[in-house]
Amino acid sequence: MARSKRFEMDMTSGTLLPKVLMFSLPLIASGVLQLLFNAADMVVVGQWAGSHALAAVGSTGSLINLMVNVFIGLSVGGSVAVARSYGAGDPAAVHKSVHTAMTLAVIAGLLVGVVGFIFCRPLLQLMNNPELELATLYMKIYFLGMPANMIYNFGAAILRAVGDTRRPLLYLTIAGVVNVVLNLIMVLVFHLSVSGVAVATVASQIVSAVLVVICLIRTDGFIHLEVKELRIHKKQLVDILRVGLPAGLQGSLFSISNVLIQSSINSFGSAVVAGNSAAGNLEGFVYTSMNAIHQAALTFASQNLGAGKMKRVRRSFWVCLGTVTVIGLVMGTLFYLFGSPLLHLYVGEAENTAEVIRYGLLRMGYILPLYFLCGLMDVAVGTLRGVGYSIMPMIVSLTGACLFRVIWIYTVFAAWPTLDVLYISYPISWGLTFGVHLLCYLFIARKKLNALEARIAQE
Secondary structure, rough: HHHHHHHOOOOOOOHHHOOOOHHHHHHHHHHHHHHHHHHHHHHHHHHOOHHHHHHHHHHHHHHHHHHHHHHHHHHHHHHHHHHHHHHHHOOHHHHHHHHHHHHHHHHEEEEHHHHHHHHHOOOOEEEOOOOOOHHHHHHHHHHHHHHHHHHHHHHHHHHHHHOOOOHHHHHHHHHHHHHHHHHHHHHHHHHOHHHHHHHHHHHHHHHHHHHHHHHHHHHOOOOOOHHHHHOHHHHHEEEEEHHHHHHHHHHHHHHHHHHHHHHHHOOOOOOHHHHHHHHHHHHHHHHHHHHHHHHHHHHHHHHHHHHHOOOHHHHHHHHHHHHHHHHHHHHHHHHOOOOOHHHHHHHHHOOOOOHHHHHHHHHHHHHHHOOOHHHHHHHHHHHHHHHHOHHHHHHHHHHHHHHHHHHHHOOOHOOOHHHHHHHHHHHHHHHHHHHHHHHHHHHHHHHHHHHHHHHHHOO
């Protein structure tokens, strides 16, 4: 047990801010490395295969997210179920949650892989993708690696639930090196362009999945994995679905608005798509850093609720809000100030380089200075899910962000069809949605925490 414990974190005691940072920093690094998978694809094709290949790879992101987010949401449910049982000191419940989650990972990976492979081309056609053939090729190869993608994400979620964010970082470092090396070999040596970077991405996902499974098998703690015991446990499945299904539906429906926005962007041509894709990838580094604090809010709330420590749930909420604001403002400002040289990494020297960078900077100017609002929104969602609310934040998020953006596209953007009008919808939706989430926490979730605290005091 000692060997496993040194990777785990007791979130139910000690000073909060240092523990939030200890949990989040490896997670930020992990998220950055995971983004580098896609960034390496885009940099390699942008530098050596041209802006058309860059547009093909970059334009697939919103559609891929649409198809996988339901199942990634289930990994969030698995993390909450494990964290709550771990905080309550119930090893049997942890064991069942781990094996149910990993069984779901295999099923989800196979299902989304098959569906994505079959339907990617007609969906790309619906989006008016300007590089249909190249984008279809990339996505078909990408979805062949979906089982490995799901196994890694569910396994990493289990490790995060017990406070272990260091080993997922190590595994992604190894997989990231594999990805970059294979990218260069496939494109520069074998001249495979889009198909080459897709194969490299799949190979790296397989490496990370194998490593996380070996970790869970070899661990001697609560989260030890026995392959022969992989099965669905009804109670744990219900617990995972209660949180994970609304989270996944929210993520996928969120992606619908992003697909509509991407479709609108596609109508402006390849230069705009390439600039938007490069800028979006750079913004991802800021987002994944803020998302680590969202994961911290979720896990700290879950563990402390399981341990019956309601004051720490409340305090962790405000600590995470403050932390994500600082990260969002600092990183967003820095990335915007250095936007031009960063975009050059993706675009290289082509005929339309200046045009692509101009469009990339246009997007970054609307998104990055106010990106912290997205972080605040996600932290509020994480805390609400951690204390047992999942339907409520899903409805608020879908109304305040997804539905708002869809209405915006068909009304405001339809009247003034410019990129400026399209991009400003993002920060407006984040601010509105965070405001409603904050009210839900103050007047609904906090009331529940106070009632639980009073009941525990009486026992």
